[in-house]
Amino acid sequence: MELLKVNGRLDSKRVAVGILLPIIGGSITGWIANRNTQEKYKKLKKPSFSPPPSAFPIAWTTLYGMMGLAKYRVERKKEFGFREPTAIPSYEIQLGLNYLWSFLYFRWGLRGTALIEMTILLATIALTTYEFYTVDKTAGTLMIPYIGWVAFALCLNYTTWQLNK
Template identity: 70%
Template sequence: MELLQVNGRINKKKLALNILIPVIGGSITGWIANKNAQEKYKKLKQPSFSPPGAVFPIVWTTLYTTMGIAKYRVDQKKKDSPAAVPLYDLQLGLNFLWSFLFFRWGLRGTALVEITLMLACITLTAYEFQQVDKTAGALMVPYVGWVAFALGLNYAVWKLNK
């Protein structure tokens, strides 16, 4: 429970909001972007390190939850960090956009460029969060790692299916 406490308190309403925005947003985006796209995706050549499809919703729900907790922690701190929240919002928007580029529109090369920008934004967000709250910064590290892996996967799929 200490993870959720900031300055000895938990603001349940703000915590829920910070978690639900990425979780619900990611779920809706995934549902819309992947609608009728999975059959095409299954026909593409996959790299040997591509995880089974069932892994993705589990990983993303976990990551969206931890990034929501990280943002909550930053929001609750009294320190000023003018770059932290706009960077968070930008990376989340890029996250949602990537699904459309890669799955819905089949623009895998464009998605590769976009996920590279997204990874840079996530890394900067993690850094800015770290400046405000060390726990918030640490909560972003698995997200950085997963998106780095996703970038490699995006590259491999794009290369194999040019």
């Protein structure tokens, strides 16, 4: 419960909205981008370290929730007088890039372009993590698993792209 409090206060409505917005946005984006693409994806050669399809919704729901909580903490710190000149804009940019990747990779089959975009995404996540950490150490720490997962996804993207040229 302390994780949800900022400066000893909990705004349960705002924390719920903060967590649910990226989860719902990611779910809608994933549904639209992946609709009618799974048969094609199943036929692709994939690396041996590719997780089962059931791992992706679990991982992304968890990560979206953690990043939403991190953003909530940074926004609350701002209300208490902490400055965050670029933390929220970089968060919004990385979230948009995150959503775009699904369309590039799945919907449009542009795996090479998706790889370049994901490299930019990873850099933007790292920047956001740093900026969040300077405002709230817990918020920055909540973003670290996201960096790890996207770095792993970058390897998957690259390897799948190479195997299916």
